[in-house]
Amino acid sequence: MTHDDAALPPDDDRWIVHEGGFPASHDTRLFYRHWAPRRPRADGPPRALVLLHRGHEHSGRVAALVRDLGFAGDHAFAWDARGHGHSPGERGEAPDFAALVEDLDAFVRHIQRAHGIAVEDMVVVANSVGAVIAATWMHDHAPAIRGVVMAAAAFAIKLYIPLAIPALKLGLGFKPGLQVTSYIRPGMLTHSADEARAYADDPLNAKQVSGRVLVDMAATARRIVGDAAAIDTPVLMLAADQDHVVKTAPQREFFERLSSPSKRFVQLRDCRHAIFYESEPVRAEAIAHCRAFIDACWAQAPAPAERFRRADVGSRSAQAYQRLVDGKLVGAPTRAFHAFQRAMLGTLGGLSQGMRIGMTQGFDSGASLDYVYRNQAQGRLGIGAFIDRGYLDAIGWRGIRLRRKHLRQTVSRLIAERPGDAPVRILDIAAGGGRYLLETLKCHRDRRLHVTLRDRDPANLEMALALAREMGLGDDVAIEARDAFDPASYAGGDAQFDIVIASGLYELFADNAPVLCSLEGVARQLKPGGVLVYTGQPWHPQLALIAGTLRNHRGEPWLMRPRPQAELDGLVACAGLAKTGSLIGLEGIFTVSVARRPPAAG
Structure with missing residues (x-):
C-alpha cells in the first residue's frame, strides 16, 4: 500500500490514507482506499465505515465525506467499482448487477481478513446505485452489519425515454455489450456550482453505463423493494425533494416494508440527487443526520441471533405464509386462474414426463428433483416433450x-x-x-x-x-x-x-x-x-x-x-x-x- 495525498485535504492529518487492491468476484482485483486513523479509539474493538460511491464516480470522491462525518478514531474504506476509477474493466461495464453485489461482499470479507475488523463493527454509507447494491447485499447475503445509510437509492431511475427498459433488452439481444451514455448533466446533480464543476472536470468519472447492468438493476430493485421485509438491519434513508435522477416512491415503499426496529426516512428540502455534494446548509443537514444515526448504531449492541428462534411465528414472512395457508394471499380472479391451471395439469400435464412424476410422487420429491437435474425433456404424443421443456425451464x-x-x-x-x-x-x-x-x-x-x-x-x-x-x-x-x-x-x-x-x-x-x-x-x-x-x-x-x-x-x-x-x-x-x-x-x-x-x- 502507498500513501495517497490526494484523497484528503493536505491539512487534515486525522487519517493516514493508503491504497491497495483486493480479490473481487469473477477473478478480478479491484482498487480501494483505506483511511486509517492516526489515533485509533481505545475503548473497544476497531470499527469501520464502508462507503459506496455513486454510479459513474470512484472512491476518491468520498474523501470529503470521510472528513466531514468526522469519526476520526475509526477506519474508513471505499473501493472503485469495476469499470470505474482505477479499477480494471471497460468503463461502466460489469458482467451483471449481481457481480457488483458480490464485489461488496468480497470487499467486506477482505476488510475482515486484512484489517481485523468484524462485520458487526461496520456501518455502510451508500449513495444512489451504491445504495441498491447495499440493499441487495443486505437481503441476499444477510451480513450482521451494525447499520446502513442509503442516500438517494436508485431503486427506479428516471430514464425519461418511453419504454427505455424494453428497448434496452431488445438492444442487448443484438449487442450484448451495449452501453448507454448518461444523460445527466452536472447541474442536475447539485445546486453547488463548485461541486458540479468538480464532477465535470474529474477525469476518473465514467459517463458510460452498461445496458445489461441497468436492466439487471431494475429487475433486482423490484425484487428487493418487494421483499424488503426480510431486512431488519438499522437503516437511515435520505431522499432528495428535487431528484432528477431517481424516483422517490420506491424509496418510501422500501422503507415502509423494512422490518428494521430502528429506521428513519428523511426527505431533504431544496436538494438534488447528489446529496453529499449539495450546497450548504443542505449538505450539513444530511451529514448531521448521518452522524446521529451512526452514533446510535455504535451505541447499540449488535442484534443477537436468538431473535430468529421464533421468527416463524411473528415475522412478516410468517404472516405472509399464514395468508398463503388461509388462501388470502391472492384474490378471486387469481384463484380462478389457478383452478384453470390445475385442470390443464390434470389433462395435458400427463403428456409431460416431468409433470407426470410430480403428480404421482410430489413436485418436491427426490424423484422429481432428480428428473429436473437431468434436464432432458421427455413426453408423449410429440407435444409432450414440448410441454416438458417449458416445465423444466420454469424459473x-x-x-x-x-x-x-x-x-x-x-x-x-x-x-x-x-x-x-x-x-x-x-x-x-x-x-x-x-x-x-x-x-x-x-x-x-x-x-x-x-x-x-x-x-x-x-x-x-x-x-x-x-x-x-x-x-x-x-x-x-x-x-x-x-x-x-x-x-x-x-x-x-x-x-x-x-x-x-x-x-x-x-x-x-x-x-x-x-x-x-x-x-x-x-x-x-x-x-x-x-x-x-x-x-x-x-x-x-x-x-x-x-x-x-x-x-x-x-x-x-x-x-x-x-x-x-x-x-x-x-x-x-x-x-x-x-x-x-x-x-x-x-x-x-x-x-x-x-x-x-x-x-x-x-
Missing part, C-alpha cells in the same frame, strides 16, 4: 439446477482445502438419491473420502447406493436410514465429520424448532473446524401459483414459507456455527452457504 427449476452447480463447486472447494494426505469424512443428512454429491465425489477419486448418506426413505438410499456402485464409489459410501429432524439421528458419533451437507431440506419446512434441532445435531457431529454446507430459499416469485396448482410428496398443496437468509443464518448461529459465505442463485431464489464450527482451543 424455479432453473434456480434448482444452478443451486446444484453451486453445491458442487462448494463441496469441491471444501474437499480441496483439506490437507492432501488426510481422509475427508462427509455426511449428507438428507441425501435423497445422492446424485449430485456422488457426481462431485467422482471428480475427487485421488482423495481418501468416506461418505455417509442419510435419508428417511430407504428406497432413496438403495437407489443412491446402486448409483455409487455404478460409479465405482461403493467402497467409499455408507447409507443410514435416519430422519434429519429426529434428535436420535444424531445420538453418538460426535465430532466425526469434516463436512456435513443439508441440501434442499430446511426450506421445505416452515417451523424453526425442528430446523434448529437438526442444526444443533449437525453441530455436534462436526469436528472442531468442520463445516456445514446448507441451502436456503429466501424468496420465490411464484409462491401463490405453486400453492394453488402443485402437490407435494404428501399429496397436499405445496405451501412454502421462504425463510429470509438472515433468519436461516441466525438459526445456524444459534446452533454454534459461524457463517463464512454464501453463493446466491438465479434472482436470489436459492442460496448455498457455508458455516464453520469453531476450532478447538489451541
Whole structure:
C-alpha cells in the first residue's frame, strides 16, 4: 500500500490514507482506499465505515465525506467499482448487477481478513446505485452489519425515454455489450456550482453505463423493494425533494416494508440527487443526520441471533405464509386462474414426463428433483416433450439446477482445502438419491473420502447406493436410514465429520424448532473446524401459483414459507456455527452457504 495525498485535504492529518487492491468476484482485483486513523479509539474493538460511491464516480470522491462525518478514531474504506476509477474493466461495464453485489461482499470479507475488523463493527454509507447494491447485499447475503445509510437509492431511475427498459433488452439481444451514455448533466446533480464543476472536470468519472447492468438493476430493485421485509438491519434513508435522477416512491415503499426496529426516512428540502455534494446548509443537514444515526448504531449492541428462534411465528414472512395457508394471499380472479391451471395439469400435464412424476410422487420429491437435474425433456404424443421443456425451464427449476452447480463447486472447494494426505469424512443428512454429491465425489477419486448418506426413505438410499456402485464409489459410501429432524439421528458419533451437507431440506419446512434441532445435531457431529454446507430459499416469485396448482410428496398443496437468509443464518448461529459465505442463485431464489464450527482451543 502507498500513501495517497490526494484523497484528503493536505491539512487534515486525522487519517493516514493508503491504497491497495483486493480479490473481487469473477477473478478480478479491484482498487480501494483505506483511511486509517492516526489515533485509533481505545475503548473497544476497531470499527469501520464502508462507503459506496455513486454510479459513474470512484472512491476518491468520498474523501470529503470521510472528513466531514468526522469519526476520526475509526477506519474508513471505499473501493472503485469495476469499470470505474482505477479499477480494471471497460468503463461502466460489469458482467451483471449481481457481480457488483458480490464485489461488496468480497470487499467486506477482505476488510475482515486484512484489517481485523468484524462485520458487526461496520456501518455502510451508500449513495444512489451504491445504495441498491447495499440493499441487495443486505437481503441476499444477510451480513450482521451494525447499520446502513442509503442516500438517494436508485431503486427506479428516471430514464425519461418511453419504454427505455424494453428497448434496452431488445438492444442487448443484438449487442450484448451495449452501453448507454448518461444523460445527466452536472447541474442536475447539485445546486453547488463548485461541486458540479468538480464532477465535470474529474477525469476518473465514467459517463458510460452498461445496458445489461441497468436492466439487471431494475429487475433486482423490484425484487428487493418487494421483499424488503426480510431486512431488519438499522437503516437511515435520505431522499432528495428535487431528484432528477431517481424516483422517490420506491424509496418510501422500501422503507415502509423494512422490518428494521430502528429506521428513519428523511426527505431533504431544496436538494438534488447528489446529496453529499449539495450546497450548504443542505449538505450539513444530511451529514448531521448521518452522524446521529451512526452514533446510535455504535451505541447499540449488535442484534443477537436468538431473535430468529421464533421468527416463524411473528415475522412478516410468517404472516405472509399464514395468508398463503388461509388462501388470502391472492384474490378471486387469481384463484380462478389457478383452478384453470390445475385442470390443464390434470389433462395435458400427463403428456409431460416431468409433470407426470410430480403428480404421482410430489413436485418436491427426490424423484422429481432428480428428473429436473437431468434436464432432458421427455413426453408423449410429440407435444409432450414440448410441454416438458417449458416445465423444466420454469424459473424455479432453473434456480434448482444452478443451486446444484453451486453445491458442487462448494463441496469441491471444501474437499480441496483439506490437507492432501488426510481422509475427508462427509455426511449428507438428507441425501435423497445422492446424485449430485456422488457426481462431485467422482471428480475427487485421488482423495481418501468416506461418505455417509442419510435419508428417511430407504428406497432413496438403495437407489443412491446402486448409483455409487455404478460409479465405482461403493467402497467409499455408507447409507443410514435416519430422519434429519429426529434428535436420535444424531445420538453418538460426535465430532466425526469434516463436512456435513443439508441440501434442499430446511426450506421445505416452515417451523424453526425442528430446523434448529437438526442444526444443533449437525453441530455436534462436526469436528472442531468442520463445516456445514446448507441451502436456503429466501424468496420465490411464484409462491401463490405453486400453492394453488402443485402437490407435494404428501399429496397436499405445496405451501412454502421462504425463510429470509438472515433468519436461516441466525438459526445456524444459534446452533454454534459461524457463517463464512454464501453463493446466491438465479434472482436470489436459492442460496448455498457455508458455516464453520469453531476450532478447538489451541
